[in-house]
Amino acid sequence: MTSIDRSLAASGPTRADIRARQAAKPPRRRLSWGDPFTRGLIYQAGLAILLALGIHALYSNVSENLQRQNIATGFSFLEQLARFNIGESPIPYSASDTYGRALLVGVLNTLRVAAVAIVFATVLGVAAGVARASRNVVISTLAGTYVELARNVPIILHVLLWSSIIRNLPPPRQAHDLLGIGFISNRGLTVPLPGFGTSGGTIMIALGVAVLSAFAAARLARRYGERTGRYVEPIVPALAVLVALPLLTWLVTGAQFTPDIPQRRGFGFTGGLTLSPEFFALAIGLTIYTGAFIAEIVRGGIQAVPKGQVEAARALGLHPFSIMTRIVLPQALRVIVPPLSSQFLSLTKNSSLGVIIGYPELVNIGNTVMNQTGQAMEMVTIMMLIYFTLSLITSLLMNFYNSRVALKGR
Amino acid sequence: MRFAFGFAGAIAALLCTAILPAEAGQGDTLKAIRERGEVLCGAHPGRYGFAAPDDKGRWSGFEVDLCRALGAAIFGSGEKVRFVALSSQQRFPAIQAGEVDVLARNTTATLTRDTALGLNFSPPVFYTGLGFMVRKDAGVKTVEDLNGATICMAPGSTTEQAVARLFTQHGLKYTPIVIENNKELASAYVAGRCDALAKDRDALPGVRMYDAPQPEEHVILEGTFSKEPLALAVRHGDDQWYDIVKWVMYGLMEAEENKVSQANVDEMTKSKDPYVQDLLGVTGDYGPKLGLDKKWLYWVVKSVGNYGDIYERHFGDKTKLPLPRGHNKLWTEGGLLYGLPVK
Numbered sequence: 024m025t026s027i028d029r030s031l032a033a034s035g036p037t038r039a040d041i042r043a044r045q046a047a048k049p050p051r052r053r054l055s056w057g058d059p060f061t062r063g064l065i066y067q068a069g070l071a072i073l074l075a076l077g078i079h080a081l082y083s084n085v086s087e088n089l090q091r092q093n094i095a096t097g098f099s100f101l102e103q104l105a106r107f108n109i110g111e112s113p114i115p116y117s118a119s120d121t122y123g124r125a126l127l128v129g130v131l132n133t134l135r136v137a138a139v140a141i142v143f144a145t146v147l148g149v150a151a152g153v154a155r156a157s158r159n160v161v162i163s164t165l166a167g168t169y170v171e172l173a174r175n176v177p178i179i180l181h182v183l184l185w186s187s188i189i190r191n192l193p194p195p196r197q198a199h200d201l202l203g204i205g206f207i208s209n210r211g212l213t214v215p216l217p218g219f220g221t222s223g224g225t226i227m228i229a230l231g232v233a234v235l236s237a238f239a240a241a242r243l244a245r246r247y248g249e250r251t252g253r254y255v256e257p258i259v260p261a262l263a264v265l266v267a268l269p270l271l272t273w274l275v276t277g278a279q280f281t282p283d284i285p286q287r288r289g290f291g292f293t294g295g296l297t298l299s300p301e302f303f304a305l306a307i308g309l310t311i312y313t314g315a316f317i318a319e320i321v322r323g324g325i326q327a328v329p330k331g332q333v334e335a336a337r338a339l340g341l342h343p344f345s346i347m348t349r350i351v352l353p354q355a356l357r358v359i360v361p362p363l364s365s366q367f368l369s370l371t372k373n374s375s376l377g378v379i380i381g382y383p384e385l386v387n388i389g390n391t392v393m394n395q396t397g398q399a400m401e402m403v404t405i406m407m408l409i410y411f412t413l414s415l416i417t418s419l420l421m422n423f424y425n426s427r428v429a430l431k432g433r
Numbered sequence: 434m435r436f437a438f439g440f441a442g443a444i445a446a447l448l449c450t451a452i453l454p455a456e457a458g459q460g461d462t463l464k465a466i467r468e469r470g471e472v473l474c475g476a477h478p479g480r481y482g483f484a485a486p487d488d489k490g491r492w493s494g495f496e497v498d499l500c501r502a503l504g505a506a507i508f509g510s511g512e513k514v515r516f517v518a519l520s521s522q523q524r525f526p527a528i529q530a531g532e533v534d535v536l537a538r539n540t541t542a543t544l545t546r547d548t549a550l551g552l553n554f555s556p557p558v559f560y561t562g563l564g565f566m567v568r569k570d571a572g573v574k575t576v577e578d579l580n581g582a583t584i585c586m587a588p589g590s591t592t593e594q595a596v597a598r599l600f601t602q603h604g605l606k607y608t609p610i611v612i613e614n615n616k617e618l619a620s621a622y623v624a625g626r627c628d629a630l631a632k633d634r635d636a637l638p639g640v641r642m643y644d645a646p647q648p649e650e651h652v653i654l655e656g657t658f659s660k661e662p663l664a665l666a667v668r669h670g671d672d673q674w675y676d677i678v679k680w681v682m683y684g685l686m687e688a689e690e691n692k693v694s695q696a697n698v699d700e701m702t703k704s705k706d707p708y709v710q711d712l713l714g715v716t717g718d719y720g721p722k723l724g725l726d727k728k729w730l731y732w733v734v735k736s737v738g739n740y741g742d743i744y745e746r747h748f749g750d751k752t753k754l755p756l757p758r759g760h761n762k763l764w765t766e767g768g769l770l771y772g773l774p775v776k
Contacts, residue, residue, distance in 0.1 A: 089551075091670065092529060092551035092668060092669045092670060093548070093551050093669050094529060094549065094550060094551040095548075095549035095550075106594045106597055106598070107593040107594050107597050107609075108593070108596070108597050108600075108607070108608075108609045109609065110583075110608050110609050110610050110611070111608075118594075118597040118598075118601065183617075187620075187624070190620075190621060190624035190625070190626045191624055194625045209624065209625050209626055210583065210626075288581075289580065289581040289582075290571075290581050290582045290583065290628045291581065291583065300626065301610070378613060379612070379613065379614060379617060380612065380617070381585075381610045381611055381612035381617075381618075381621065383611065387588065387611060387613075390522050390588050390613065391588045391593060391611065393522065394521060394522060394525070394588065395545070395593075395594070396545070396549070397525055397545060397546065397549055397550035398549075399525065399526050
């Protein structure tokens, strides 16, 4: 019985009653104000007309005003050359690319920081949530302190705080050395890139195949366990495939290894991969802030699992870790996943704070485009649509996941 | 944390564009200003010498005085102006929506802004261009030395494009860091996040003086690397108001050229020079042609002085941050300021 069923049962007639009543007295539809169906129809039609009129008034007013003032409209500016540079981009971009591509860089940068922050915030949040639900006072107090500190400070301050901490790291010339191959400085984290010569592409394909095979291997392992009763941890064959296949490909293609090790040069470093301070500040700020909210959601989920379940597991002699991973968390997930989705959505949208510290995400680049072209209306619409789409995709994925962990009606 | 709301402000301004019927018909702006009793002036939220509220909360600065000149031309008093602080994102939607009557906010006049943004520009009132500030110990002498540098700049200004062009011309590489808030931008540079700070050259001394803990550790590179003629902007559609803004600016230049200053304006009304008499409205009907009082320019000079007076007040030798006048001298002294005749 779901909670809705229960509340229905408590508040009077059951579904069966209602159905019986409807069957006994077929509704007679009359064109009268007294008829609830007709009335509802009129209300809805009225609302729809008002809405349409409102939208029409807004739209015609806007286009009329813009036309009267000779302000350019339309989206053709997206094909114009941007003529400005962007600090970091996952795809090749230069000042002679179009506004459209500049915006794409912004979207990718938003996705990049959001994806990293979502992963780490989830890990941090689950750890802190489990810790807070712990019976060990020290651990739960520590987790509680983190949660209260992090979630009671506006996220903008988190981001600014980390930004100024990172900015005050030593300059490139006095950078902290990481074993001679990487550097930490106020220009960010510079790490070596592994290079595989001409075989790089082939290895990437092998890695892709390996990921798919890993899932298949894990599944086979589970089937095997179900059939024979001899369970193998599915992670073991999965990892084996994941490591073996790319390694084998590398050996077959001639075992080339040409790492790109960064060097101090000029104003900063050459070679390797540099993750910018802005990226870090934003990712850390988002992680710590959202992690605190996730921790509370996880704690709520854990506490929603009936105590008897834990006690029964303990009586069976299960290890506390197994109790958590096999008994508590799978049931808690049903409570955790829906609010978790909203946290992921907020995090993605909060990444727009990159604009204040200079991380070139969507809003930052959108602002520049808006200013250069003056087409504020179009740019705001584009940005809204992009965030809307990102949120919808996240929701869809999370709903899919939710339907998998949700209690199956049998 | 005002800047955190900059984006929200831009959207709000945008909604105003969408909803308010813009009041930009012929003569409407002046009428609205008269009814309101003050000119609404879009100003920079804080740029040394150009515009900033002082310690008593009174707005002061070079661009602020240009707006006060407009107030004086209409009402005879430079106090009849209300200033609206606008971020670089907010400024264009704000003027388009009629939230302000005039924009005097470090705005470079460009073709796109003049056309696609629906604006009209006054004659340039301040000639400046791209400049760079670097740490002295970096040993940077020329733009070529900046190859590979990380450069901090503000978004939405013409600076981003100017830097991109300059570095392309020289075949150099750089990494831009674009930060909207001016304080945050300056602190990023001061903390060493960037090797150079790119801004209008005349804004750099202020940053060095007020934002750097050790001003002597920073140098401003020799040279100006782009054309940034700053001008006032009004909406398309009201030629009378555009004329007023344009001619008050020319009037300031003409007053200086004809040696009419805030100090001597009352004596000058007795001048024998017929042109000066026309300027100050002793004779002639130039004010009414603009829809203003006959003595419009007298009140302007009386309230804020001529162009030179305003420049001296905010960038002169007695200020904390003197700026040589350079291109902003009158044409008669080798500069670019050329007031059209008030005839």
